[in-house]
Amino acid sequence: MTAQLPLAVAGDPRRWLILSVVSLAVFIAVMDISIVNISLPSITADLGTDFATATWVLNAYNLTFAVLLVTAGRLADLQGRRRWLAAGIAMFGLASLACALSPSIGALIGFRVLQAAGAAVMLPVALAIVVLAFPPRERGTAIGAWGAVAAGGAAAGPPLGGILTDLLSWHWIFGVNVPICAVALVLALRLVPESRDPTASGTVDWAGIATMSVSLFSLNLALVEGAAWGWGSLRVVGLLAVAAVTFAAFLRAELRVREPILDLRLFASPAFGRSSATIFLLGLGLLGSTYALAVLLQAVWAYSPLKAAFTVLSFSLFAFVSGPIAGRLSDRVGVRVIAAPALAVFGTAVLLLATLGGEPDPVRVVVLCALAGIGVGCSFPVLVGGAMATVAGPRAGVGSGVVNVVRQVGFVVGVAVVEATLQTTAGIRLEASDFVPGFVVCGLCGLAGAAVAASIPRSAHAPHHA
Numbered sequence: 001m002t003a004q005l006p007l008a009v010a011g012d013p014r015r016w017l018i019l020s021v022v023s024l025a026v027f028i029a030v031m032d033i034s035i036v037n038i039s040l041p042s043i044t045a046d047l048g049t050d051f052a053t054a055t056w057v058l059n060a061y062n063l064t065f066a067v068l069l070v071t072a073g074r075l076a077d078l079q080g081r082r083r084w085l086a087a088g089i090a091m092f093g094l095a096s097l098a099c100a101l102s103p104s105i106g107a108l109i110g111f112r113v114l115q116a117a118g119a120a121v122m123l124p125v126a127l128a129i130v131v132l133a134f135p136p137r138e139r140g141t142a143i144g145a146w147g148a149v150a151a152g153g154a155a156a157g158p159p160l161g162g163i164l165t166d167l168l169s170w171h172w173i174f175g176v177n178v179p180i181c182a183v184a185l186v187l188a189l190r191l192v193p194e195s196r197d198p199t200a201s202g203t204v205d206w207a208g209i210a211t212m213s214v215s216l217f218s219l220n221l222a223l224v225e226g227a228a229w230g231w232g233s234l235r236v237v238g239l240l241a242v243a244a245v246t247f248a249a250f251l252r253a254e255l256r257v258r259e260p261i262l263d264l265r266l267f268a269s270p271a272f273g274r275s276s277a278t279i280f281l282l283g284l285g286l287l288g289s290t291y292a293l294a295v296l297l298q299a300v301w302a303y304s305p306l307k308a309a310f311t312v313l314s315f316s317l318f319a320f321v322s323g324p325i326a327g328r329l330s331d332r333v334g335v336r337v338i339a340a341p342a343l344a345v346f347g348t349a350v351l352l353l354a355t356l357g358g359e360p361d362p363v364r365v366v367v368l369c370a371l372a373g374i375g376v377g378c379s380f381p382v383l384v385g386g387a388m389a390t391v392a393g394p395r396a397g398v399g400s401g402v403v404n405v406v407r408q409v410g411f412v413v414g415v416a417v418v419e420a421t422l423q424t425t426a427g428i429r430l431e432a433s434d435f436v437p438g439f440v441v442c443g444l445c446g447l448a449g450a451a452v453a454a455s456i457p458r459s460a461h462a463p464h465h466a
Contacts, residue, residue: 014191015133019142021187022126025089026146027153028177028184029119032096033062033411034157034287035173037294038305039165046170049105055224058291058415060109063220064116066408067213072121081125082194086185088121093181099174115174123150123404131388132195141324143385148324148377150384154286155316155373158294162309205257211250212262216409218243223416266402274456275335275387276406279380281449282343283410286376288418289350289442290315292435293365295422299430301360314366318373326378335386339379339453346375347446354439358432375446379453380407386456417441 036043036058044054076084095115102108127146134142164172222239229235254260267273290312297308326338349371356364387403418438422430 015142017187017191018133018193019130019145021184021191022085022129023146023149024180024184025085025092025122025188026126027149027156028180029092029122030150030153031157031160032115032119032174032177033065034154034290035161036061037158037291038162038298038308039170039173040295041298042165042170042305043105043108047102047105047108053105055415055419056109057105057112059220059224059412061112061116061119062287062408062412062415063217064113065120066405066412067216068117068120069124069405069408071209072124076121076125076128080194081129082188082192084121085125085129085192086188088118088125089181089185089188090118091115092118092122093178093185094118096174096177096181100171100178127384127388127404129192129195133193143381143388145324146381146384148320148322148381150380155290155319155376158290159309159313159316162305162307162312166304166306166309205253205260207253208250208257208260208262211246211253215243215246215250216412218246220412220416223413223420226420262402262405270457271335272387274452275383276403278339278343278449278453278456279383279387279403279407280410281445281452282346282376282379282383283407284414284417285347285350285410285442285445285449286414287411288414288445289353289372289439291415292418292422292438292442293353293369295430296356296432296435297365300358300432300435303360311362311365312369315369315373315376318370319377322374322377324381326382334456335382336453336456338382339386339456340450342375342378342382343446343450343453344375346372346379347443347448347450349375349443350439350446351443354436354443356432356435379449383453414442414445 040051040054040057043049043057044051047054072084072088092115095111095118098111099108099115102111127143130142130146160176161173164170164176218239222236222243226236250262251264254262254264267276293312294308297303297311298305303311326342329338349368352368353365384403418441421437421441422434
């Protein structure tokens with residue numbers, strides 16, 4: 001018989017240990033989204049490939065992650081969240097080992113797909129477990145900590161990747177996950193209670209999964225290869241048409257099925273819909289800008305991976321520190337009071353990155369990364385809490401899956417947009433001016449996110465105020 005997570009006011013007595021365990025899984029899953037940014041030049045040289053092919057080490061992970069997030073959250077609701085969390089951790093660890101031992105670029109890209117599948121299982125399940133383990137009065141703080149770990153993981157990827165690549169080799173950016181996964185798996189099996197959605201019918205929305213997957217893949221491939229193939233070429237236009245048609249089919253399917261993979265009714269709540277839209281814009285600006293900066297530091301300023309890592313370290317440090325503080329404050333003052341100014345700071349900092357020239361200016365980069373980190377740390381956990389306030393219950397897995405997939409699609413589009421601008425503007429050798437369009441797009445997304453966040457209902461707070 002499955003023991004349900006307690007939903008009483010007291011919460012689970014081991015809730016802080018549970019939060020620690022799932023946060024460990026979340027950190028490595030999100031960190032591996034960006035950990036290859038600084039390591040891509042080393043991977044390209046070592047495996048004897050070109051940079052365009054090597055970028056699929058990043059793209060394959062992001063795309064698979066985005067496609068499977070909602071699916072994994074739904075299946076975990078049906079079959080047991082602890083079971084799926086443990087399976088995701090095990091799969092992620094084994095795939096990480098395979099990535100570390102990959103002898104070719106093709107093998108590495110393939111194993112990154114498997115690694116992303118494990119990560120896609122861990123992330124929505126982890127948030128659902130946190131929401132159910134904590135009593136209403138503590139959920140804002142818990143989600144703030146979870147969000148800080150997720151934001152910090154994305155920000156920590158580039159510096160950690162640079163350090164491991166420079167001191168050891170690029171193989172260790174994947175190998176480091178193996179012992180972490182072993183510890184997380186043991187703790188998850190010992191500490192995390194099992195839970196399911198008692199209202200679920202047991203059906204799976206395969207039509208929704210298929211149409212969403214095809215749409216995301218077609219859009220990403222068109223953006224990444226648009227410059228190389230020609231934006232007006234039959235292949236690119238055809239891919240964009242496929243993306244549009246399958247997205248329309250996806251929306252139609254979700255409105256007709258009894259148990260949709262993406263419950264569009266969630267977006268009827270202004271707090272959920274606007275928080276989700278802001279998370280998408282933040283995701284686009286965050287990963288797009290950090291990817292562009294990692295390439296700029298090495299391709300233009302000729303930084304080593306280690307020097308580039310320490311230059312951007314302030315981003316992750318300030319994101320880590322500011323996240324829990326913002327989560328606690330949002331319990332008292334609401335989501336938009338914290339998120340809107342934070343996103344304005346983030347967007348402004350990224351726009352200022354566009355003014356970096358061809359000569360190294362590390363002090364300026366450190367300051368701007370610190371400001372951007374504060375913006376991300378103060379906005380992401382608050383926005384997640386505002387969205388989850390409307391679904392804090394037995395269907396938390398569905399809600400967390402939607403929130404995570406929205407962010408992940410932003411990540412996918414952000415990297416693709418930066419790649420598209422670089423391929424369009426860059427000649428044989430990259431110059432500092434080639435990065436300006438990417439930084440401008442990412443910065444404007446941050447400012448647009450601030451505007452959307454400012455429209456979130458005044459009453460939106462962390463879950464215990466919902």
